[in-house]
Structure formats: C-alpha cells, structure tokens
Amino acid sequence: MGRRVVITSVGIVSSLGNTEPEIIDSLKSGKVGFTRFRFDEEIMICPVQDFNLKAFTGRLKNARYLNRGAGFSVAAAALALKNETIKRGVFSQAGLFAGTGPNLDIGGECSEIRFGEIDSKRFQALWMLRFLPNTASSVISDLFGIHGENATITAACSASLQALGEAFRKIKDGYLDMALAGGGDSRLSAGGILAYQKAQALHAGKENPEKSYAPFDVKRCGFVPGEGGAFFLLEELSHAEKRNAQIYGEICGFGCTMDGYKMTAPDPEGKWGEKAVRYALDEADAQPAQIDLICSHGTGTPLNDEMEANLIHRIFQGSRPYVISLKSWIGHLSAACGAVETAITLFCMRGRFIPAVRNLEKPCHAGINLAVKSIEAEADSAVVQSFGFGGQNSALVIRKWKN
C-alpha cells in the first residue's frame, strides 16, 4: 500500500461554533444562526457572530491586510495548530494549501467612488493586500513558520475542497510529509450579497429565516450565504504515528474536473461532476456501496440540487447512503464550504450523528436517501462534494479513524 494521508488536527470557525463538541451540540439542539440581511429584509444570511480574529491569534499587526474571509482562514489555521506540540522548526518543511475567494466588499473597501474617481486618502499604503488571494497564506506562513510547497486555490465554491485534495496528493505522492490545508471566506457584505442577488442565486422571501431555507426540497429557490473557515493538519500516516499524534480521520481519494459548459450553471447532465466523484472513489479504492454518507454540495438552487440528486442517484442507487446538506445549517460558505463541511462531516461521523437536511418537506428526488430527520447512526466513510461557478467540480473521500 502506498503512502496514507491522515488528519491530525482540525481548526474551524463557524456559525455553529468553533469546537467539535460545540458544533455537535448545535446540530443536535438545532441551534442555527440564520438571520435577515441588514440592507435588505428579504435576504437571509448566516453570519459568525462576534468574530474577533485577534482572539485566535493574539497581537497581529498584519490583521489590517486581511479581509473578513482571509481573517477566517487565519483564525481557523491558528486553531488547527493551537494544540500542536510540534516544534516550530518542524513546520518549516510543511506545505500550505488554501482555498480563498475574491473580496467582494466593494462598498466597505472604497466607500467613496464618484464618476470613477476614488477618494483614497484613508486607504492604507498596502490596501491592495486586502484583495490579493494569497494574503491569508502569507500571514499563516509568517505566524507558524511554514515554508514548504504551497498553493492558493481560487476555484470558486470548489476552492477549499480542491486545496484539501491538492495537499492530500502532495503528501500521498511523497512531496510533503505534512501540510496545512483548508480555506476561509465571507461574502456577507453589501457588495457580496449584490453579486449573488444580481446572479439570481439567492434564497429570498419574508418567511422566518430559520425555517425556510430547504436544499433538495421541491420549493427550494436559491442559497443562503454564510461565512467561516476551516483548516486541517494533514500528515503521512507513519509521520503522525511516530509523534503519537491524535488521528481523526483519513483522506482516501480526491477527484476534480471542469464542466466546460456555462459560466455559472452546472451542466444539468452532471457528466463531469459525476466523474469527479468517481475519480475520488477510484483513488480511495472504494465501491459506491462502501460509502455511508454523502455531504452534498446541496446549495438549494434549483439547478444544483437537481443535477446533484441525479448524480448521486446514478452512482449510489444500489446502496443509498445518507445524503446531508450542511448548507442548510451554516449557509453557503463559497470558497470555504468544502473545508468547513469536511470538518463538520468528520465530527458527525465521529459523533455517530447524521444531521437532517433542515426544513426539507418534499424531497425533489425519491431515489436518494436524503436525511429528512436527524438520526444517530454509524458512518465510517463519506464523500464530500463541491460544485462551483464556472463548472468547477471536486469530491473528497474521507474515513473516520478507528484505533
């Protein structure tokens, strides 16, 4: 058997909490953070309340260069490495793979633009760093002394799952023994919301924000944006064992494709999305029947959920694993969704808990096993799926670690 890649630490900042017990407790008690957007009563969002980056990092003068999404990346990375007893020098060989999104907070960043002229007097000298996609990585590298192979991946909503996949491959293929991988994002600014409103991708309405967002329901009408971040410490198995690291799970396979179809809509046939999932299963040497749980992309847009339900049905109809949509709990975290949902999926597997697709009443597909109610159940292996704008498809196969 080749080199195996295990997860030895998880750092997460989410609207459900920042620790494994807190998140499981929120899932079991149904505590969610959906609320109305202050600039538009019909828009719902799922923010992380009272986020304070320096509570995670301590003093950090470069915080001024981090947009909110980048701040979630740095905070999650700090949590992932908080309990690590590895000496600082050891991280110098580690890799760093981050999935990040664009800073769409145009109103907050340049509040005064008139006829093309920008009032820039209040701008910082290095204001542009707030827009560069690798600023979070640069700060993480500086904070923790990480100097190895790295990449900042900006593949829309597939970005952070691809960051995990790339880190996994680098370790599996022997380029690295250890890597930090994940992502952070926030689009809950006026500019970010406007972007998705214009694209007609958002769930909107006057109903109770906690009770209306229902991915995979026949009445679904768009997604609710959220925010947050997650980072994982990934290691080659023997490297982790040698230092007696706690092992949470294993990454077993990764698949990644592009639709080559439309700028935002997924290919309704899901041909290349399906291939991404099958490639991940192949790399994991797993049959569809060996998968217990699917953490779907499950955005709640009419097009994604129909394409994805059909795709899941085609691959998994013989075994019908549970299908969950964590976006129904935390909203759509854009570039960060893959990493954050992988973290929560892993916690659910470890906690033997399958969270319901919230608010799901009439499933749009009868042939897949959507979790209509939360249940206590064993799940040893899962597929996490991300499908982003631009036809970006990725899938990751993970397993719970059993000692």
Add this chain to the structure above:
Amino acid sequence: MDAFNEIKNVIIEILDVEEDQILPETYLIRDLGAESIDLLELAVSLNTVFKKEIIDDDIFLRKLRPYTEDAEEVGLEKSAYLAEKYPFLEHARIRDVLGELGGGPVLKVKDLVSYINYERREI
C-alpha cells in the same frame, strides 16, 4: 490632543502594541519592531490625522546615512548639514543621533513629534 498622544494612538493602531510601550524615547524600529511597510502605513495614517502631507523621507529620517556621507564627501560639518536637512530636529537631538548611528536605526517616537510640531508651527 498634543502631537505625542495623537502619534501614540496611530502607532498603537498600526503596530498593534500596548500604550505603555510607547514613550518619547522609544525607538520605532529597534524597540517596536516597525518594518518598512509599517512606516508606509504610519505615514498614510499621520497624513489623515494631521491633514498634512507627510514626507516619508523626512519624518522617518530615511536619508540620515546618505546625508552624513554626503557631508563627509564635501567636507561639511555633519551636524550643521543635518540641521539644514532636518530643520525640525533640535541641535541636541542631532548630536545624539550622530553619536548613536553605529547602534542601529535611531528613529525615536519623539522625532515624529518634532516633525509634526515643526510642520504645525505658526509661520
């Protein structure tokens, strides 16, 4: 608010340091670890706070070493040459600066205060 306190607030914000770390005699680079990008940000903030165009090269004594070399080259007395280039620095301070050039970056918080007070003086 006097110039020192206003400058102190800007430094706290930019360098993310405690208030009690900042005294007139504190070295910006040696004590507070200011890097070149921090000085850039300080200049931008001081511009905004004092509504004056801050000349980076002057307020941060950036050309101190080339100036002393210039003076040497043309045979001028260094302190007189620096007094001409940095009219906001008192003679005593120029003497100190020349005396400690070998010990690392000499820039102190009080130099920023002198610059701002000089720029604000009634003409």
